[in-house]
Amino acid sequence: MCQNSRGFTLIELMIVVAIVGVLAAMAIPVYQDYVARSQVHRAYAELAAYKTSVEERLSKGQYVISNADLGYVASSVTVAASGDIASFLSDGSGSLQVTIGGSVSSTVSGAQVSILRSVSGVWSCDIDESGAGAWKSFYMPRGCF
Template identity: 40%
Template sequence: MKGQGGFTLIELMIVVAIIGVLAAIAIPQYQNYVAKSQVSRVMSETGQLRTAVETCILEGRLAAADCDTGATDSNLLDGNAVTIAFPLTTQATIIGNFGGNASAAIADNQLTWTRDVDGSWACATDVDAAFRPTGCAAAAGGGGGGGGGAGNS
């Protein structure tokens, strides 16, 4: 006689337990990966505005009405917009406040590009070190505020 083929209840329970353990490890790692990639994306999106801001400074177009940066909306930013501190001077600030569709781990943080008087740009962010991209330093004082008198471009 031939025995019935199939899985026993114990075998099925073991498979379910293994899948549960793998999911418990994989899901948090995936969420960390998503948050880190979102910070890198905002760093790139805001970093691209440096050229436009630099051009406005060099051409003397320092007011918001005179300087069209060509910034587009981002669903990872609060209010979908990047903030640029106007009027521009030899020092400038580009701020991206995380919000919108950003991961909960970074939703209340910000990323800032700052231009010094020598024309060098530096990136700083107050996101957790686990999510901070290479080339973007920790924000002084742990983040928050930035750019009084700022206006959206």
């Protein structure tokens, strides 16, 4: 009697399920880190988009800049830290600041993103991660400290 085997045995299927489970256990945390990183980068990019509008107003001598002047609208990853996101002095120095919040990962929620302008007009980035849940240096955009 010749017996042809067709399909997979139960042991073979269990091995495949175990391998997929191990791969998923390694991949899910890495994926979540990349999601959190992309949310931080998105918050920074949204805030950086207002630099041009700020420069325009500062060149006209307007140092009190409201959210309405900038056209700021809170997104799903940013909220205004307190009141207006722009705060500038008469010498042109100041900052744009938002808090990462809304529908973001709990590891980055609460971090404050600031883009600072010096008197000479040089912009720099600062992220205060003390309010975030489990911040990793991996989340930091290039050029920020």
